[in-house]
Amino acid sequence: MVVADTEGGPEVIRVDPDGDVYRVRHEFDGPTALSTTVILAVESVTERSMAEMPLYEVIDPECLDGLFQPIGGHREGMRGHVEFPYGGYLVRVDADGEILIGPLDPS
Secondary structure, eight states: OEEEOTTSOOEEEEOOTTSOOEEEEOOTTSSSOHHHHHHHHHHHHHTSOGGGSOGGGTSOHHHHHHHTOOBTTBOTTOOOEEEEEETTEEEEEETTSEEEEEESSOO
C-alpha cells in the first residue's frame, strides 16, 4: 500500500505487508519542517486529522526540528534516532531522514 499526498506532502509507503509499518523519507534540505512531515505522515497512515492530538503533546516540535540539523552545514556522519508515541503509533525518526511509523506494541 502506498499513500501519497498530492499537494507536495510526504509519500508514505507500507513496508510490512503483514503489519502496520510505514516508511516516510524527510528531506532536510526541503521546504517542510521535520515536525510537519511527521504530522502529515501520521495523518496519512491514520486517515484522520491530528488536530485533536497536537504533536506538542508528545514531543516539542521545535526541538524535533532542530535535533538532526547539520552542524557546520554537513550531514555526513550524523547518527541516532528518536522514538515517541503519536496518533496511536510508535514514530521513529532517524538522523538520515527516515521515519518509521509502526504499532505501539509490536507483539
